[in-house]
Amino acid sequence: MTFSPQLEARFEKLLKSYPPGRQRSAMIPMLMYAQDEIGSVTDELITEVAARTGTTPLQVNEVMSYYSMLHRKPLGKFHVQVCTNISCLLHDGDKLYEHACKKLGIGHKEVTADGQISIEEVECMGACSWAPAIQVNYDFHHHVTPAKLDEILDRLKKKPV
Amino acid sequence: MLFNEPSPLETKVLTRRFGLPNSASIDTYLAHEGYQAFLKASKMTPDEIIGEVKTSNLRGRGGAGFPTGMKWSFVPRTSPKPKYIVVNGDESEPGTCKDRVLIENDPHQLIEGVLIAGLSVDAHAGYVYIRGEYRYIIEVMEKAIDEAYAKGWLGKNIQGTGFDFDLYVHTGAGAYECGEESALLESLEGKRGVPRIRPPFPAVVGAFQCPTILNNVETYCAVPAIIRDGGAAFAALGIPKSGGTKMTCLTGHVNRPGVYELKIGFPVKQMIEEVGGGIRNGRKLKAFIPGGSSCPVLTAEEVEGATMDYDSMASRKTMLGSGGVIIIDDQTCMVKAALRIMRFYSHESCGWCIPCREGTTWLKKILTRFHEGGGTRNDIVLIGDIAKNMLGRTFCPLGDAAAMPTLSIVEKFRHEFEDHLNGKPCPYEHSGTMVTV
Amino acid sequence: MADLVNLTIDGRAVQVPPQTLVIDAAKTVGIEIPAFCYYEGLSLAAACRMCLVEVEKMPKMMTACTLPVSEGMVVRTETEQVKQARKYTLEFLLTNHPLDCPVCDKGGECELQDMVFRYGAGESRYTEEKVHTPEKQFSPVVFFDAPRCILCFRCVRTCNEGMGVGALGVINRGVVSEIGPNHGDHLECDECGACIDICPVGALTSGIDRYQTRPWEMTHVGTICTHCGDGCKTTLGTRNDRILRGNNRDRSGINGEFLCVKGRYAFDFYDHPERLQAPMVRINGKLEEVSWSKALETVAQKFKDTVASNGSFGVIGSNHTSNEENFYLQKFARQVLKTNNVDHQRTGDVVTLLDSLSGKTSKLGTVADLYQSKAVLVLGADLALEHPLLSYQVRANYRHHQAKVYVVTEKPVREDNYAAAKVRGRDYASLAGKLKAESELVILFDDSYKGADLRQLVEFAESLAIPVKFICLLDYANSRGAVDMGLTPELLPGYTPSGATGLHIDEMLAATLDVLWVVGANPLKGQKKAGFLVVQDLFLTETAQQADVVLPAASAYEKSGTVTNTTGEVQRLTQAVSTMGAKTDLEIMGFLAREMGAAPLLGPWVAETVFAEIRKTVHAYDVPLPVLATGGAAQTLPVNGRIPVDTRLDLVQSDHNGLFASGTLGRYSKVLNSVLENRLSR
């Protein structure tokens, strides 16, 4: 499998970050960064990561299926994650999530027809003091109101990657 | 970057450099006493360092509050195996967002704390485990590490002290359970985040089967101040047996939610009223969660006279926890709160042990039905019973974390459950509180 | 004893070695602490929480499965709190369990059923919807029903740790966690079925016996697997004279609960539709079914005539038939047919090994030694594929005792994964330094080490100056018994030189003999055979197709007797089912002898009687009968002196059967074929 030179460089650094014989440690970071580049954890990626970390594809699959940020199916170019956990809920995070679903016409972990936006109701993401919060890919947005959300979504709909 | 205004009531020890221009850069750090504590520690013996940390009465800031100095002293320093320093930056306890702020604004403080921990047990490598959602924090940390290497504060023979130390960042990938120390170590080793059987504890068998110090970000961040100003000075900030300040995340229905550094023992009422600016929209306090969603909730009456410290909270049968304060006003449905909290634990249960895996899911299902109006009087008893049957019986404390808030909510807010009985729609559902900042 | 730990469990004093787990300590005084996930020999899981007990001075209940004993510890396993915890842990388990016990294969021997019966609640308070997922077929052998799974992880651990295969894992997390196979939706593994047997509930079931029977309807017969030379004990579940299931869950025998795909499932050849059920005689060039008396009479007459006319005989015996049969066959050949032309297919050079160890004691390794020895050296063989039990033992030794394993093979093998050192090729001498540092060693070698090479190996081993034991790897269930019992022209039973040398197997096949008598072997593949050919077999093999008379024989599961495995351990066969039309080879030979009037010379054709004679005449076969009768194994040393004969090393030839092959027999096993077909179709 071929990756971008930047990703290859990261992999190389990762594999050197752990004690000798412990390359397996690089598995989760490798999956995360590769997923960012490829869009999802494909069968091919699983085999590749297994080969590079000295594990079996089953071991990679066991690990990837455990972690909620790793996913087999491609998500939208912009993955909108709305926190509805307690601190956000107290600021109507649940209503914000419903609002987003309605606006986009999709539900939990679904992708818009054009593949541009996907949505996910997520657990606490560490923005509790600035609730309600959402994340678009890795970018945080704090104190999100329905109006602010509309603005963000409208921008994303048109935005090239 | 700061997402909220600081409060004049704060005691700025860990946050002393917050707000300085380029506070995250090594130059700013060095210009403001940065790495001086490390140099001081490099001339101390390991026993002296650990002694100072013991004197400071620093207790672990990850939630369990274990005395840090004592933890460090458990590491078999003379073991021929390499030793590791692991930083718990998984920060996933609902209500908690302080480690993020600490790294974002002052990553070198963390590096320095880690270096001092390394000196104390003869460790020469460390890992900062940061939750996957905090990608930009990972980038801040990586940049700080690069700077530290470039300026000789990491790597071989640091500043001529003869001490070598390598530090790496490791990303999580979405799993609350990986904040639990032994699950974190599994995750660090490229495995599912399933906790380990303990004993042995990480101090003896930790990362890569080697002796390991594992602490929360905030715990390490307190160490430079302790070494620099002395353990006694840090201890004096707090109360007997518990020193220093606590990063406190005010969340929920207060006017000025935010992360504030408050002395251990800070009065809860003052915190809500003066630091947080009181309950929003002039409403009244209904419930109070002191340190993340796994703590039992307190009622408004129980909060009277309470202070933000381990003992005061223990005497109220709850915990100081991680510093994630959740403030709930009188228009909130506690059944809904219990349900949302349980949905979280059910989602995050690793699935390894029966009571946690099945109990959280069962409770989630009952609470969902209950909140929708399909509950019976028996369910109220059952909810408490299920939680009790999980308590103390699960493989790791996640089961307790799920059971404790639930138990406290059914016990203390039983009338709200009763109000949901017999097909009644949720009588507390409020609307229109959306913030419009 | 000073080094024992004293503790109290339920008021009873218990003394056990340090490090013993409370759950095991309790067992020593007959206290059973319930457990699902704890499984002796596997890594600890502490996942099921059934074993929680109260321990004085400990604030919370503790898992007895992970808690080592300590001096003065006071444990209580039956308090109200403990009982309450068990009951409600079971309630948790049942929330998502389907309770389809009436149609579950495991019903009746399900650990969950038993636990709920003993400790559980009568009623469940669970009224929510259960998680449901459809059943999956992982392989021809393995089926998985996720909702029944209680996630004890025994299957995953036995596959990873016990088998060293790692074909099962845990997918997803939380309540949707599931056991998953190594290839997405299907398994590619040894198909050993260990995961199925070890599953406490009906989550994993076998394609062989699912929905065939309720467990309690079966009779369980312990006997020896008839495939490879390792000699696993297998417990056959039979009903209405049919074998439905194989396993060894009672952990009896040299293999404990280990069985490979052949031992557990490949008994199925016994009722293959092509199984011979009536004798056949060639009439007008065609084999036609005849009565037993007609067939026996035809053969006996031919034998008598040939003896009378001083004609020539060739006798080829089997690697699968019992010691008694082999002994009787060579005696028949030598004393009645007056020929030394007796042979069988040799699969390893036992003769040279025993000769070069002459006069020494404690030089032959047993299956148990492989689990206990501090070090093991594997030469040549792909142990995991060709000798699954031996490989299992070595692996378990490594896991439990950190044994050092050295591997010298041409190709990569599974043992590489944990080998202390591996060498590709044959240069075992390069390991001398490391081996000398060991305190003891067991050496296993295959058919590529024979004659001078083997003598050199023995010398090398001697030069290490540490105690060394040897295991000569042999192919089939009774390969060793065939040599021990004198099924060679040059040697009588017990490795006594026969004096007059007869024809070897290849010479017999090449020569024009008046009569060739083949008992349980298939040496003629392709070539035509002149002379009168008598074949005793289960199937119409290539050899049987050319026969003048075919006598249908019983399989190992249909007879009694003894067999000797590759490590020289004798074990007893127990008849599990009766035969349809066939007879045991011993019986066939006995009837022929009677027909020829030679019965008084050969003695009764009763396995026990023949074995009594073997015990008297073959060195070290006078093994204690109670050991055999109770399903044990007894090691033999059939000679302990020089063997002054030349053996034909060129005849030593292993078939190197892998996991899914078993000589001719393997071709008649549905399960082995379906596994192979399944592989090909992927």
Ligand SMILES: Cc1cc2nc3c(=O)[nH]c(=O)nc-3n(C[C@H](O)[C@H](O)[C@H](O)COP(=O)(O)O)c2cc1C
């Ligand atoms: C389910 C669970 C989740 C936890 N999550 C975190 C976390 O996100 N961050 C953290 O520092 N500690 C967390 N902890 C506590 C750690 O196990 C551990 O006690 C702590 O990291 C030790 O550091 P300290 O002594 O500095 O607090 C968690 C514990 C449990 C049981």
Ligand code: SF4
């Ligand atoms: S399939 Fe059986 S053995 Fe495997 S985890 Fe489930 S219940 Fe346990």
Ligand code: FES
């Ligand atoms: S046997 Fe102890 S937890 Fe399962």
